[in-house]
Amino acid sequence: xxxxxxxxxxxxxxxxxxxxxxxxxxxxxxxxxxxxxxxxxxxxxxxxxxxxxxxxxxxxxxxxxxxxxxxxxxxxxxxxxxxxxxxxxxxxxxxxxxxxxxxxxxxxxxxxxxxxxxxxxxxxxxxxxxxxxxxxxxxxxxxxxxxxxxxxxxxxxxxxxxxxxxxxxxxxxxxxxxxxxxxxxxxxxxxxxxxxxxxxxxxxxxxxxxxxxxxxxxxxxxxxxxxxxxx
Amino acid sequence: xxxxxxxxxxxxxxxxxxxxxxxxxxxxxxxxxxxxxxxxxxxxxxxxxxxxxxxxxxxxxxxxxxxxxxxxxxxxxxxxxxxxxxxxxxxxxxxxxxxxxxxxxxxxxxxxxxxxxxxxxxxxxxxxxxxxxxxxxxxxxxxxxxxxxxxxxxxxxxxxxxxxxxxxxxxxxxxxxxxxxxxxxxxxxxxxxxxxxxxxxxxxxxxxxxxxxxxxxxxxxxxxxxxxxxx
DNA sequence: TCGCCGACAAACGTCCGATGTCTCTATAGT
DNA sequence: ACTATAGAGACATCGGACGTTTGTCGGCGA
Numbered sequence: 376x377x378x379x380x381x382x383x384x385x386x387x388x389x390x391x392x393x394x395x396x397x398x399x400x401x402x403x404x405x406x407x408x409x410x411x412x413x414x415x416x417x418x419x420x421x422x423x424x425x426x427x428x429x430x431x432x433x434x435x436x437x438x439x440x441x442x443x444x445x446x447x448x449x450x451x452x453x454x455x456x457x458x459x460x461x462x463x464x465x466x467x468x469x470x471x472x473x474x475x476x477x478x479x480x481x482x483x484x485x486x487x488x489x490x491x492x493x494x495x496x497x498x499x500x501x502x503x504x505x506x507x508x509x510x511x512x513x514x515x516x517x518x519x520x521x522x523x524x525x526x527x528x529x530x531x532x533x534x535x536x537x538x539x540x541x542x543x544x545x546x547x548x549x550x551x552x553x554x555x556x557x558x559x560x561x562x563x564x565x566x567x568x569x570x571x572x573x574x575x576x577x578x579x580x581x582x583x584x585x586x587x588x589x590x591x592x593x594x595x596x597x598x599x600x601x602x603x604x605x606x
Numbered sequence: 607x608x609x610x611x612x613x614x615x616x617x618x619x620x621x622x623x624x625x626x627x628x629x630x631x632x633x634x635x636x637x638x639x640x641x642x643x644x645x646x647x648x649x650x651x652x653x654x655x656x657x658x659x660x661x662x663x664x665x666x667x668x669x670x671x672x673x674x675x676x677x678x679x680x681x682x683x684x685x686x687x688x689x690x691x692x693x694x695x696x697x698x699x700x701x702x703x704x705x706x707x708x709x710x711x712x713x714x715x716x717x718x719x720x721x722x723x724x725x726x727x728x729x730x731x732x733x734x735x736x737x738x739x740x741x742x743x744x745x746x747x748x749x750x751x752x753x754x755x756x757x758x759x760x761x762x763x764x765x766x767x768x769x770x771x772x773x774x775x776x777x778x779x780x781x782x783x784x785x786x787x788x789x790x791x792x793x794x795x796x797x798x799x800x801x802x803x804x805x806x807x808x809x810x811x812x813x814x815x816x817x818x819x820x821x822x823x824x825x826x827x828x829x830x831x832x833x834x835x836x837x
Numbered sequence: 838t839c840g841c842c843g844a845c846a847a848a849c850g851t852c853c854g855a856t857g858t859c860t861c862t863a864t865a866g867t
Numbered sequence: 868a869c870t871a872t873a874g875a876g877a878c879a880t881c882g883g884a885c886g887t888t889t890g891t892c893g894g895c896g897a
Contacts, residue, residue, distance in 0.1 A: 668860055859879090
């Protein structure tokens, strides 16, 4: 294809070059169509693609604007992509988390504030209280890790790890943990990480995070293995 | 918005549920439109979004098919997203590379074959021969790191790091390196990494990769700093 | 003067039908 | 058996029309 993809490329390069800064408003669709030499239908497809990538923000009845281009927006699509990965590649994702998450957790140990630690303590408490509710466990687990990573102050890193630990992946791991009666032990792993962070011990935080990711990976393997031998 | 986004979600969930496995063919656009309760225009916008995410493959005159859903495809969008990040967040990207690339390089030291090492040696030679050509340097630099990471056998990891070290980012770093007369020294950093890999020394590979990323980060800082003080 | 309300205009959302162009396949001919 | 060609199927693009939503502005009333 050419026309629509060209339009996408043009708009993207206008943004990249600074001609269309964050917050800028694009011309109305008919005008944009004339300007790029294709019909309004083509422009709409192009705009839709960039909107789904969180590059453009279409406000009905108002106009189309460039978003803030914040990492949290642009990297949102990573999570969607990970959700569509096939089962056998989820182990690759886990291997990446195994490398990245311990480093990030170690960094968090250096940058974490007392307020951050308090919030983490609350989440840990919530987690223990929800030990029987798979849905809540998944939610608090996500909140725990997100909070830890977010304290690094690196929004890009946070978005990446959020995306890599997608909802589906997390749900599968916890399903395995619960069915294998390992939920309690895993909650305690979070406590271990919490203690290391409280002590501002980088290496200990790193090590405990690695152990934790390893546990997740092991249970994911179990879940995937059980599935493949099903039918 | 509802109709088009609903259509996107429906198609995606059909793929996720296995109803549309990799390689499957979707119904023709008019039929798909009827099936999802919207017009052909809306379907086309939905398909276009999924095509740009490398989830669908539209073959003109033939039909629309689900791609292989390989990580290399689905994570391709990451590179595009990184290209649009604002300057100040590029340092965040560098911090992520600083965490991930040394670990990956260390892992590569364990898994690298003799054939891999030979190829790496060739790239290193090319790099030295092209010390005066910025464009080629960027290309060989990308090839070097890609080759190293690819030997881990982890396609997801490879795609992620490829995306994080996008063309624009790499070009900026090398611009700084060349203008600062540091190109030669940086090429030697690659040699150091190569030697560590040849020795199958994980820790040494890790350390030399960290030093290398650190150099890149420093020069990126220089380039960005010079730019912000320009105007 | 401030605030509410209604009308107008701008802009996107959706649909429809028509035509061009490409790909694949099957058939006919050599 | 192989090749060339014609046809059918499917996407690409266009242009216009109408509905819906949003933002704005002026007028009215408290």
